[in-house]
Every structure is written in structure tokens, then in C-alpha cells.
Amino acid sequence: GIQVEQSPPDLILQEGANSTLRCNFSDSVNNLQWFHQNPWGQLINLFYIPSGTKQNGRLSATTVATERYSLLYISSSQTTDSGVYFCAVPITGTASKLTFGTGTRLQVTL
Amino acid sequence: EAEVAQSPRYKITEKSQAVAFWCDPISGHATLYWYRQILGQGPELLVQFQDESVVDDSQLPKDRFSAERLKGVDSTLKIQPAELGDSAMYLCASSLGTSNEQFFGPGTRLTVL
Numbered sequence: 001g002i003q004v005e006q007s008p009p010d011l012i013l014q015e016g017a018n019s020t021l022r023c024n025f026s027d028s029v030n031n032l033q034w035f036h037q038n039p040w041g042q043l044i045n046l047f048y049i050p051s052g053t054k055q056n057g058r059l060s061a062t063t064v065a066t067e068r069y070s071l072l073y074i075s076s077s078q079t080t081d082s083g084v085y086f087c088a089v090p091i092t093g094t095a096s097k098l099t100f101g102t103g104t105r106l107q108v109t110l
Numbered sequence: 111e112a113e114v115a116q117s118p119r120y121k122i123t124e125k126s127q128a129v130a131f132w133c134d135p136i137s138g139h140a141t142l143y144w145y146r147q148i149l150g151q152g153p154e155l156l157v158q159f160q161d162e163s164v165v166d167d168s169q170l171p172k173d174r175f176s177a178e179r180l181k182g183v184d185s186t187l188k189i190q191p192a193e194l195g196d197s198a199m200y201l202c203a204s205s206l207g208t209s210n211e212q213f214f215g216p217g218t219r220l221t222v223l
Contacts, residue, residue: 031194033211041199043153043214086152096141096208097166 001091002027004101008035012107013077021072023087030090031061033098034072037084047084078107086104112136114188114215116202122221128190131218135204141165143212144173144187147199159185160208192222 003026013019023032034046035053047054047061049070054061058077063070084105090096115134123129135142140161145153158166158176162182170177174193179185189196199219203212 029189030212031209034212040216041219042149043201043203044215045211045213048211088152090209096143096158096205096210098153098154098212100154103152 001107002029002089002099004087004089004099006085006087006101006104008104009102010105010107012109015078015108015110016039017077017108018073018075019077019106021074021085021106023070023072025068025070025087025089028068031064032065032070033088034061034070035086035088036081037103038078039083043086066106066109074106077106079108083109114202114204114213116215116218119216120174120219120221122223123192124223125161125194126191128188129192129220130186130188131200131202131220133185133187133202133215135185135202136213137215139206140182141208141210142179143202143203143205143206144185145201145214147201148219149198151187155200155203156187164184165208189220192220194222196220197222
């Protein structure tokens with residue numbers, strides 16, 4: 001099945017710093033989602049981004065489907081950005097059965 | 111803002127007992143999913159409904175797990191009997207259709223003692 005790998009696995013930032021998280025996938029996909037899982041376990045939707053670039057406040061994402069990767073940019077990080085960031089893509093041959101990546105655990109310190 | 115509702119938020123049970131989780135999707139969302147997330151890993155799909163019909167339950171351990179969505183709206187996931195290895199976060203998600211963005215509820219954290 002499709003493999004989804006994220007890097008880096010762990011990231012520690014000082015408040016105010018910028019970061020780039022990467023998601024690589026092994027097969028072509030027709031959609032991709034980025035999530036933030038907060039310390040209480042809730043998955044919060046960040047972006048639904050099959051291709052191109054989207055921005056929402058301090059966050060932006062770019063997916064280059066032809067090269068099988070997506071990037072999540074976090075600017076001016078805040079302590080509330082801490083948590084685990086997942087990308088997810090549909091399993092090959094399905095439109096909706098999401099396979100989640102390995103996750104990036106982010107800790108933002110004062 | 112419309113949200114996916116789940117209850118209970120936390121459940122502690124002893125092995126061999128029965129447990130049930132409830133999910134109410136965003137109004138109008140035809141597709142409903144149950145995922146299981148083991149600590150330190152990403153969520154994995156257990157079962158997918160399209161309206162009241164099961165679309166995919168290939169990863170559901172059917173000897174002990176069951177899921178229903180009788181009227182095509184809310185859904186219940188049941189485990190009977192619970193085993194120690196079932197301790198995990200159980201997440202419900204919904205989407206307008208099968209190829210649309212999925213939205214997740216707050217989850218039920220299950221601990222089996």
C-alpha cells in the first residue's frame with residue numbers, strides 16, 4: 001500500500017521561530033489533508049490541499065502532487081502550536097480511506 | 111460552527127466487559143468513519159459508512175467489534191468483550207461524500223484494565 005513519511009519526526013522551537021514540515025508519499029493521490037493533534041488528542045483540520053498552495057493565518061501549505069510531497073509552513077510559532085502534525089492521503093484505489101503519515105511532534109518553548 | 115460529537119470522552123473498563131461509543135456527525139454528512147489510534151501512531155480506519163450502509167470494514171475485528179448507523183445519521187461502535195490491547199483513542203470522522211474533506215470529533219479515550 002501507499003507509504004506516507006513525515007520529517008522531521010521531532011522538532012523543538014522557540015516561540016517566534018519559523019518551521020517547515022514535510023510529507024512524502026509513495027503513490028499518486030487525489031487529495032491530501034494536514035491535521036494538528038492537540039495535547040487532548042483532538043485532530044484539527046488545517047488544510048485540504050490536493051495540489052497548489054493555501055494559506056491560513058500563520059500557516060500555509062504546498063502540495064506538489066507530481067513530485068509526491070507536501071510541505072506545511074508554520075511562521076512565528078506560538079506555544080499553542082505544540083502537538084503532533086499529521087498528513088493523510090487516501091489509500092491507493094480509494095477516494096476516502098485515509099492513510100496517516102508518521103507524524104511530526106512539535107514543541108514550542110518560551 | 112458544525113462539529114462532530116462523540117461520547118463518552120473517556121472510558122475505563124475491565125477486560126471482558128462490553129463498551130459502546132457514540133458519534134453524531136456533522137449535519138448533512140453522508141459518510142461516517144470510525145478510526146482507532148494507538149498511542150504514538152497515526153489513526154487507522156476501522157469502518158466506513160455511506161449513509162446507513164457499511165462501505166469498508168476490512169480492518170474491523172469482527173469477532174469482538176460491531177458498528178451500526180441504523181438511520182444513516184448517528185453511529186455506535188461496540189466492543190464485546192474488551193481486551194487489554196483495545197486501549198486506544200477511538201475517533202469518529204465525517205465527510206459530505208466519499209472523496210471530500212474529513213472532519214474529526216474529539217475522540218473517546220478507552221482504557222482497559
